Amino acid sequence: MDGALLWHRLQFAFTALFHYIFPQLTMGLAPVIVWLRLRREERLADFLTRVFAINFAFGVVTGFPMEFQFGTNWAGLARYAGDVIGQTLAMEGIFAFFLESIFLGVLLWSKPTPRQKLGASIALWVGSWLSAYFILATHAFTEHPRGYVHAGDKLALVDLSEVLFNRWALTEVAHTLVAALVTASFVLAAMGAFYTLSKRHAPEARRLLGLGTALGLATSLAVAFPTGDQQAKLVARHQEPALAAMEGRFESGAMAGITLIGQPNVPEQRLDNPIRVPGALSFLAYGTFHGDVRGLNAFPRDEWPQNIELLYYAFHLMAGIGTLMIGLMALAMLQRFRKRLEATRPLLWTLMLAFPLPYIANAAGWLTAELGRQPWVIYGVLRTRDAASTNVHSGDVLFTLIGFCGLYLMLGLFFVFLIGREIMRGPGEAAHG
Amino acid sequence: MVEVWYALVAFAIAAYVVLDGYDLGAGMLHLFVAKTDDERRAVLGAIGPYWDGNEVWLLAIAGALFVAFPAVLAAAFSGMYLAMFMVLWALAFRGISIELRGQSKNELWRAFWDFVFAVASVVLVLLLGVALGNVLRGFPLDPKGMVVMPLFADFTPSPPTGLLDWYTVGIAAFAMVALARHAALFVAWKSSGDLQTRCATTARRAMPVVLALWLAAWATSLSVAHLRFRPLAIVFTLAAAGALGASFVLARRARWRAAFVASSAFLASVVFGVASATFPTVLRSIDDKSSLDATAAASSPHALAIGSLWYGFGILAVVVAFARQFRQVERDRP
Numbered sequence: 106m107d108g109a110l111l112w113h114r115l116q117f118a119f120t121a122l123f124h125y126i127f128p129q130l131t132m133g134l135a136p137v138i139v140w141l142r143l144r145r146e147e148r149l150a151d152f153l154t155r156v157f158a159i160n161f162a163f164g165v166v167t168g169f170p171m172e173f174q175f176g177t178n179w180a181g182l183a184r185y186a187g188d189v190i191g192q193t194l195a196m197e198g199i200f201a202f203f204l205e206s207i208f209l210g211v212l213l214w215s216k217p218t219p220r221q222k223l224g225a226s227i228a229l230w231v232g233s234w235l236s237a238y239f240i241l242a243t244h245a246f247t248e249h250p251r252g253y254v255h256a257g258d259k260l261a262l263v264d265l266s267e268v269l270f271n272r273w274a275l276t277e278v279a280h281t282l283v284a285a286l287v288t289a290s291f292v293l294a295a296m297g298a299f300y301t302l303s304k305r306h307a308p309e310a311r312r313l314l315g316l317g318t319a320l321g322l323a324t325s326l327a328v329a330f331p332t333g334d335q336q337a338k339l340v341a342r343h344q345e346p347a348l349a350a351m352e353g354r355f356e357s358g359a360m361a362g363i364t365l366i367g368q369p370n371v372p373e374q375r376l377d378n379p380i381r382v383p384g385a386l387s388f389l390a391y392g393t394f395h396g397d398v399r400g401l402n403a404f405p406r407d408e409w410p411q412n413i414e415l416l417y418y419a420f421h422l423m424a425g426i427g428t429l430m431i432g433l434m435a436l437a438m439l440q441r442f443r444k445r446l447e448a449t450r451p452l453l454w455t456l457m458l459a460f461p462l463p464y465i466a467n468a469a470g471w472l473t474a475e476l477g478r479q480p481w482v483i484y485g486v487l488r489t490r491d492a493a494s495t496n497v498h499s500g501d502v503l504f505t506l507i508g509f510c511g512l513y514l515m516l517g518l519f520f521v522f523l524i525g526r527e528i529m530r531g532p533g534e535a536a537h538g
Numbered sequence: 539m540v541e542v543w544y545a546l547v548a549f550a551i552a553a554y555v556v557l558d559g560y561d562l563g564a565g566m567l568h569l570f571v572a573k574t575d576d577e578r579r580a581v582l583g584a585i586g587p588y589w590d591g592n593e594v595w596l597l598a599i600a601g602a603l604f605v606a607f608p609a610v611l612a613a614a615f616s617g618m619y620l621a622m623f624m625v626l627w628a629l630a631f632r633g634i635s636i637e638l639r640g641q642s643k644n645e646l647w648r649a650f651w652d653f654v655f656a657v658a659s660v661v662l663v664l665l666l667g668v669a670l671g672n673v674l675r676g677f678p679l680d681p682k683g684m685v686v687m688p689l690f691a692d693f694t695p696s697p698p699t700g701l702l703d704w705y706t707v708g709i710a711a712f713a714m715v716a717l718a719r720h721a722a723l724f725v726a727w728k729s730s731g732d733l734q735t736r737c738a739t740t741a742r743r744a745m746p747v748v749l750a751l752w753l754a755a756w757a758t759s760l761s762v763a764h765l766r767f768r769p770l771a772i773v774f775t776l777a778a779a780g781a782l783g784a785s786f787v788l789a790r791r792a793r794w795r796a797a798f799v800a801s802s803a804f805l806a807s808v809v810f811g812v813a814s815a816t817f818p819t820v821l822r823s824i825d826d827k828s829s830l831d832a833t834a835a836a837s838s839p840h841a842l843a844i845g846s847l848w849y850g851f852g853i854l855a856v857v858v859a860f861a862r863q864f865r866q867v868e869r870d871r872p
């Protein structure tokens with residue numbers, strides 16, 4: 106139905122970004138909990154497991170709509186590409202989600218020995234990273250389709266391993282999992298800073314701060330280089346119009362600069378008030394300053410991403426926040442080595458309040474990926490407008506979109522309430538009945 | 539291969555009905571059978587470790603359809619668009635109410651979430667029952683094989699067709715009563731005292747209704763859903779009848795676990811019976827002319843073959859892991 110496409114897209118974007126708030130912490134926290142259990146720090150591990158469990162429940166509740174929307178809203182995509190993406194999407198359900206729900210049941214509802222707790226925590230780690238792997242392999246297929254042929258009016262799978270071991274999938278998994286670890290580190294550091302500032306749980310506070318800053322610095326670096334850099338190289342090689350739009354470049358040429366600041370002006374086809382580092386984009390994308398980066402003008406209009414401004418800002422937000430986070434964590438580590446971290450109140454305040462940064466960067470990253478792929482749902486294969494359900498009225502989609510806004514507002518409040526309580530209670534005290 | 543996938547989808551549906559069936563049913567019943575806070579907590583405690591995993595079977599159904607019959611997933615899910623979102627929202631409300639109930643000792647707070655939990659469970663069972671009724675009755679299909687239909691039309695299963703008519707609502711009513719009884723047996727097995735007595739009464743009272751609605755569903759389905767009398771369908775139906783009888787007798791003797799197992803066998807046999815009576819149609823059109831059969835709707839042979847390997851293996855692994863979880867959790871129950 107005409108007009109429905111926008112609502113389909115907005116609903117998918119909103120529900121996906123909301124869903125992604127939860128898995129990023131799940132995936133980041135899971136290995137930290139395993140690490141703590143290996144070191145026999147059961148008190149802290151149990152506390153983080155309680156945080157994990159609440160977060161996980163919200164991930165489950167918001168995850169179901171994602172899976173269903175492929176059938177309800179993107180029937181065209183499901184019919185056309187189900188042969189391929191059905192595989193990886195169903196794998197996620199069968200291998201990852203069952204694993205997670207079963208072992209979380211063991212952790213929360215039986216009286217496991219420390220060894221069994223360790224085992225269940227490992228299973229949860231494996232499960233959450235597996236689900237990321239499968240969903241990202243699915244997503245990577247949409248960005249960089251591999252392992253299929255055209256068969257009549259749909260796609261047919263020819264090689265599952267090409268789908269699973271797609272270059273794009275491996276790169277994306279690395280970048281995304283590191284980004285999830287960034288989220289976890291910032292959350293750990295924020296909790297540590299909070300307990301330190303409020304003079305509670307001193308030993309755990311120190312541990313949380315230590316873990317958060319060390320892991321935070323390492324992963325903030327790794328999210329930019331090599332993983333973010335690799336992502337950008339893939340986009341440069343395979344989605345040239347997307348790279349041009351991310352950088353707000355209209356004209357082509359070698360010695361392409363990286364834009365630090367500037368506003369894309371699409372009607373006039375230029376970038377207003379740019380501050381550029383000359384040659385940097387050519388270098389980053391192709392490894393040489395003379396790499397010829399084509400601008401948007403080199404491509405027909407119907408291959409341009411539709412929302413160039415948002416794409417540009419999303420990408421710069423992600424990269425900008427990434428840089429900011431490296432700086433913050435480096436400063437925190439410096440103070441730690443000088444043994445002054447716990448006494449530097451402004452820095453503690455900053456760490457406590459900085460935890461939204463990785464969430465914002467993650468959301469911006471997803472916007473970059475999805476807007477950059479436009480106007481395709483499966484790059485070069487299926488256009489977004491052909492992917493939506495043709496038999497659903499736009500009013501129905503608008504209705505469910507508004508419904509999700511209300512439901513998720515409520516969910517968000519409950520989440521803050523539940524997590525807030527758990528954090529106020531802190532490590533050490535037993536769970537309630 | 540197509541047959542294998544048809545069976546796998548049927549298996550996933552049966553597993554979902556049996557497993558999520560008892561915790562949905564417990565949600566429908568708990569306001570009536572559990573009166574005190576301790577009793578409510580006992581009901582929630584009985585399903586607590588499992589409901590999340592049970593719901594994953596819903597994803598397993600969607601996943602199996604996605605792998606093997608994507609056209610069916612696309613047509614049925616988009617064709618029942620609003621109903622699907624009601625399902626999702628009801629699932630969300632169930633999840634939240636379980637999570638939030640225990641957060642405060644305030645009586646009103648708990649009563650409120652108990653109520654939400656019950657309503658969401660009822661809504662889910664009704665919607666899923668209606669959806670099943672629609673699949674059996676068939677959809678109005680457009681030339682592209684997509685479904686366009688209103689919420690209700692003239693309330694009969696013949697065209698003009700809507701989501702709701704007396705047939706689909708009847709199937710939903712059967713689902714509701716059968717799952718209520720299923721859950722009553724489950725809670726009776728997991729509890730004692732007054733709670734157990736009330737569950738026993740519920741199960742006993744539900745029995746004639748289950749039987750009557752089941753027979754009615756069969757009788758009407760013969761004409762509405764064009765069931766085919768295959769030997770396999772008859773075998774499963776007889777098995778279902780036997781299992782229902784057995785669960786009745788076992789419940790009278792207060793052998794709750796066995797009665798619950800028999801009730802599970804009943805539900806699974808009903809699903810398998812219907813599945814074998816409708817094979818090979820996977821997407822029925824209301825006039826039966828443009829119905830899709832399994833071969834036409836299936837994915838490519840390669841996708842089916844490789845998918846069946848890992849899906850089958852995955853399901854086995856899930857069953858083993860679930861059995862271990864069950865042992866450990868039940869052993870450690872206070």
Ligand code: HDD
Nearest residue numbers: 277281284329333334336337424427463466467470471474
């Ligand atoms: C903590 C979060 C975070 C941070 C700091 C960064 N990223 Fe990122 N980025 C993501 C989180 C993320 C993400 C949410 O995980 C995405 C979305 C899709 C994906 O695969 O990962 C992503 C996507 C993404 C894409 C889009 C790929 C595509 O079109 O499919 C590129 C080019 C980059 N990233 C590059 C970078 C660079 C050069 C960074 C330098 C600092 C950077 N990212 C920091």
Ligand code: HEM
Nearest residue numbers: 127128131160161164165168169171172202233236237240
């Ligand atoms: C459109 C894409 C997505 C779909 C269809 C989807 C689907 C789902 C579903 C159905 C669940 C609930 C599973 C359960 O019952 O345990 C879930 C949870 C989860 N999802 Fe997603 N998801 C999507 C995006 C993502 C992304 C991008 C990631 C990670 C990179 C991710 C990682 C996870 C993880 C780790 C969980 C476990 C629960 C949690 O972390 O809270 N998902 N997802």
Ligand code: HEM
Nearest residue numbers: 114117118121122125240243244247471472475476482489
């Ligand atoms: C399983 C893999 C995925 C598939 C097949 C997929 C497919 C789609 C489709 C069909 C749309 C709407 C049309 C479009 O604008 O492209 C979309 C948009 C979007 N998706 Fe994904 N998606 C996947 C995973 C994810 C995940 C995991 C996230 C984030 C957590 C995400 C975030 C978004 C956003 C923000 C948009 C809005 C962009 C726009 O409307 O232009 N996607 N995606």
